[in-house]
Amino acid sequence: MRRTPLVLALVLALAACGDPASTGAAAPAADAAAAAPAQSAADAAFAALSQRALDDLLAMSPVSATGIGEHRHDHLVDDMSAEGRAKSLATARSLLADLDAIDVATLSRENQVDAAILRNQLEYGIWDEEVMQRWAWDPQVYSGLAGGAIYSLMAREFAPMPDRLRSATARMEAIPALLAQARANLEPARVPPTHAQTYSRQNAGVAGLLEQFIIPAADQLQGEERARLDAAMAALRTALDEHQAWIDATLVPNAKGDFRIGAEKYDQQLRFALNSSLSRQEIRDRATAELARVRDEMYLVARSVLAGREGAPPTPDTPDADQQQAAIEAALELAYAERPARDEVVDFARHTLEVATAFVREKDLVTVPDAPVQIILMPEFQRGFSVAYCDSPGPLDKGLDTYYAISPIPEEWTQEQVDSFLREYNKFLIHVLTIHEAMPGHYLEGAHSANHPSVLRAVLRSGPFAEGWAVYTERMVADAGYLDNDPLFRLMQLKFYARAVANAILDQGVHVEGWTKEQAMDLMVRQTFQQASEAEGKWVRAQLSSTQLATYFVGAQEHFDARRAAEAKWGAAFDLKDFHDRMLSYGAPPVRYARQLLLDEPIE
Template identity: 25%
Template sequence: MTRSLLTASLAMLLAACGQSPDVPDADGRAVDALVDAQFDAFLATDPEAMTVLGIDNPDSRLAAGRLTDASLVRRAELRDTLAANLAALDDIDDDAFAPQQQRTLEMARWFYRSQADLLGFDWSPAWLPLGTNLYAVDQLSSIPMSLPGFFESAQPVTGAAEARNYVARLHAVATKLDQVRDNLDLQARHGVVPPRIALEGAALQIRDLVRVGVDASPFVRAFARKLDGAQGIDAALREELLRDARSAIEDATLPAYARLLARIEAAIATQDADNGVWALPDGADYYAAALRWNTGVGIDATQLHALGHDEVSRIRGEMAAIVRDRLPLSDIDTPPGDTGVDAAKAADAGVSDEDREALRALVQARLDAIEDRLPGYFSALPTQPLDVQLAPSGTSGTAAVYYIPPGGDVRPGTLMIDVAQVRALPEGGLPTLIYHNGLPGHHLQVGLAQAQVALPRLRRSLAPTAFTEGWAMYAERLAVEMGVYDDDPQGDLGRLRAELVHAARLVVDTGLHSERWSLAQAQAYLRDVAGMSEAQARTEAQRQLVRPGRACAHTVGLHTLLALRSHARQSLKTRFDLRAFHGVLLDNGALPLDVVSRAVDAWIAASKTEDAGGAG
């Protein structure tokens, strides 16, 4: 959609509402409709995003058997779309609209501008950083690595039509992987080659995928499980669909992975370096753009690096105080900073059903206890229930506790407990994960955001990481204020251990990509300062190497929300209302931190005006 067309659309929408673009307090429906139109047009070109978001409309149904285009032609189209959307929004006078529409405009501009910045480099890949990583190939969540997970977790199969879409998308994997190869070549021509550890990690996983063949393929296994739960598929049709899937994998999917593997192996032969983005052409500018996207605030890498070191010092001091003042020597199970992760690579095979249920009940009791305290801190609470479930026995993921958001009125929020991972935690490590992911963390924030049904789709779909994870860490701190650790110093120490890991990640991220740290230097820091084992520190350092800026979101989010609360408290003094402050943060949905800051300032100003009016 061109800038002129978008501007004309806004004028028509305002006219339909009987308003002029420069009339104060113009009907906010015009802004909401324009942002919805932009974002819906954006999504219409991204079939995978529509699937993940559960969108059901003519566009999503038409694209249900396709994968998102990652061609070099698409890269140019994305740039044009981002520029046109941003230009149309920049033509709007925010002061003509109510505060909620101003927040919508600010968020939309931030989204399109930050994504355009990341896509603007000659070597930028043909997809938005929102959806995947910087490099065409890496060992984590680049397209080749994430496709099996997409088919496993996101691709629905409730009936025959969706099953055939699954098969169609298996055929489409070949085109998608060939497009990835084109992007890998594009980046190489500009001197941008993934670090050696990323190439080797990706090659190892692809070799395994190709080696296991068709029947043991994760694509086939996931499809078979989904077919078992589908409606209207008898045994004959099930076998026919599985046969079609096997053919697609044998003829299209695996050969495309093999072609990509050959290209990756050629790159490994010439890549010996494991440097951060500082070593790339315009790497410093790219990292600055990545930080703006991941943090939502204008703090540069040097400031962030210093913030990380300050936070590490503060947290270690608080941990030492707990050990000194609140823990008898016999209660100290691990040194301050030790994550205890090596304690259990143990599976939960030996755990009885009674013990598993006891763990589930313990988590539920923690949630019930803190839920009783929430009304004193929040004026509104989510209506969606929060279920506590145990991951199936014999399976083990990468997190001890993780959150699955509600699916509207169909599916409640779920706090998933991985028994094996919980057993790996040091004493006191579990409570903060419950509060972070459940209440008053992710479930409370997501539930209240989902209740804002009048907001445009962009604001209901996009969740800036610095806010969502910053809120979850703020919730950990709020649990302290609620008194849940008054008689649980080990739990408080566990909370600080988790905070320390996030602060150390901030130091390492900025160290690798701005301070020119080596991978070995980053690994040593995580081991010596955050208490990670050698193996965990190595994996963690390699993760930060290929995800520039992402590890900064948590600590920056927490730091910003605490600073905003302090600012509001100092500004309003005895008139400060913590429940009202939380309402400002949560009733707007998830916003970029700079936009949150402006919303808090507006609330402070309005509160002072109301008090002045009442006094008069």
């Protein structure tokens, strides 16, 4: 997830799927004392500081606060003026000074983890404001705030519609000032061309949120309130049109910045964004070795499914590079052929959720929440890019549903578009997606993490923990014999994992090693077998973000490392379900802290 202005860098650390209300998982007895430590003077001081940090930071980032589930500021938008950013910076420095005054070594182990998380987020926000300076060159800062100001209010039913419409009215009245701040802050010579072009499309799409969310519900306000709503919409449309003219006439033609951030900034951001024990070089070395290993494993699977097939390419025991490539591609074609019909995608995705849930229960891999995830149709404006995703409320919005959103094929698509899409999202890959997004991936992880009592940890939950867990579960479930060890499922699971590995290599290749588009496309299309259209989109994403693409691989590696360390320490006493439940009981901190809590290692 992108971290943009200072306050967003401090609070918007939510993973792709967040915080459902309940689970049957319980922390083991050995961890109960850590979960409810005695309140020493230092612990009490840190508890007060944590509450103040959340109150202050969420107040300064109202758009983020709404998404997180803090609704006291739903009528406001972020102040991105020089004065507003200076206030945010001063607040972060004050909080950091107060944190420095606490003897962290005397805190409970759980509070030591939260203190480390808070320190990382504060330092990250200060660095982002002063060194990275996204406010000056990344227009997505402003598109995210303008669109998020409306979407975060209207997408979930956390309050009655009239109340949300009143808040939306106030925000629509405030967005024109935010757009003016964007024009004042952005320096076209520093803005990369891809960022400017993307911003042009994103700004044009903000008005679509009015059509999607506001207008259909507007009749729920009457009289003066309805008149104010209509006036706010009209003024916002005018402001968006004026801003669009500035983007297209001034920003896009003069955008000359380099999207590559370079080794020094990349290493600094990597430390903050991932909060991992792995360095850039360690990540690169692991990913390179893992890609070779995965391709070798894919070749072994390909040999098994191609054996005896007429017209199959040769599959010698020791293939050269071309033979390995040809065999894997031929085997993948067999998986691509197993796809749902155009009108069967939703029903098939529902089927995979049933299968995955039953399998996890049968194999007793991890405690499964009592309440199932709710299946919904994906909203129309989000269709066309993926078959499914997990959509959860913010961590402070307790009691709201978590959705597994499934996309039907858009009716206007041609048969050629449908065929291309379903080659990638074939039946086997939809199974992998369901494992990743819902069971036992994002949904289940969020359900367990919601039980941890730390509000700070819930708000600042680790993306690498959540994404890494979801990637980890793909292999964990496959290793347990999912779909009766169907080799084509294993092949697609390996292909999907190879995408995560490639993301980490691509991220460094683009921002540190100066890769060309041709190098990036070779990694994605030839080496990791992605469809060309998907790879084109990933090339753009690699330009628009830095370090986030490494999240999936690094998080998964740390989860695998933690499991190996637990197996080594516990020996014959190691129990897989117990390990999973314990790791998930800590509230999704950076993986290294969950491991340190689990194995009673020093918190560092």
